[in-house]
Amino acid sequence: MSLARFDYYAPESIEDACRLLMEQGGGAVVMAGGTDVLLKMHRGLLKANTVIDLQKIKGMNRISFEEGKGLTIGAMARLADVELHPIIKYRYPAVADAAKATANVQIRNMGTVAGNLCNAAPSADNAPVLIAMGAEVTLAGVKGQRQLPLDEFFKGPGLTAIGEGEIFTSIHVPIAPEGSGASYKHISPRGKVDISAVGVGVMLTMNGDICEEAKIALGAVAPIPMRAIKAEKIIKGRRISSDLLEKAGIEASHECKPITDVRATAEYRKKMVAVLTIRAIDEASSRASGK
């Protein structure tokens, strides 16, 4: 491997990073763990005159949880840190599951949740469950920062709402409502290390065995991670039963718009969306009732 030449900066504050990004213009790329950025540069898919590394910015790798407010994951928090974080495992197990489902051990020791989202692959493992849980991203620019629902962050394969001179600084997951549970289920040809062919994230809020609120997000079956709104409507306000799960799975399978690629055919993806939606709803409802 050898990379084309570039300049490297590791600014120590978000302000400096944004200023650098503005100064350097279109030839600059922001790097967190580097596992996507350097890979794309290696393959010649990304040309950069300047790499701006976020690792020296204080607090960027912080994972914090505050009762009443929720979970905030800094842009430099590694996937392995999220996967193994005791509070995330306890309060947001599906978020930990999604981090664990991403790539292999080495990549999780390097890569970040933020980077997985910013890379905006339709198959990004961390996107579906974070969308289902109503996560919000924080973007900082020279003029200040703004928040955006993750649901509105993805614009196309490799495209996001990050504006010129803006840096993704953190992702926030609200406190899960009383009686709620979430799940992430995915499938890939080799099971552990390869990119997901389908991923399904679900969050349900239950009242007894009635589903009061449901959010279902599908990965790798459309140009961006997509909500399965029709499938959500099928289970909302109803008693969860195996018949209802079946119906929701079929609806999600109708809603998605997969393509055929090296990882799976469109037909197989549609079938797996149904299967994984059923499994994810099932696990989310068990977690909601504390089973």
Add this chain to the structure above:
Amino acid sequence: MKHLITITVNGDPYSIAVDPWRTLNEVLREDLGLTGTKLGCGEGDCGACTVLVDGRSVSSCLTLAVAVDGKDIMTIEGLAFSGEELHPIQEAFIEKGAIQCGFCTSGMELSALNLLTKNPSPDEEEIRTAISGNLCRCTGYYNIVDAIGAAAEKMKQTNDNN
């Protein structure tokens, strides 16, 4: 512009001027002559280039040397401290026949160390997950999984004796 970095590699401190586009793999192999770290796919899939940075296994092919300034690196050359007596992981790999062509071995052993320092008694599933980022085209993995299990036992005994 070259950047001056200070790193510790296998306990030895180094100050090196590096071009920012050079990977840790290139600097270890070409500047420091530590060719025990291999380069396979160059894309973070095969694990042949695995090293530990501050105790965590990473792909040195996807790590910029300039980005590990100030950090502690361990390569396969640092696994056997004295250079004469083998580490229990290395002994177990030999005893269990877990090495054939050897190209994956340094990465495998460092992934094993990454696992065993955090989880001294892994089950088979945990071992397989821990080496899921290391590809071996010779062994079919069975002997490697066996060896890591045996290494866990050896390391426990060593710890008990100390």
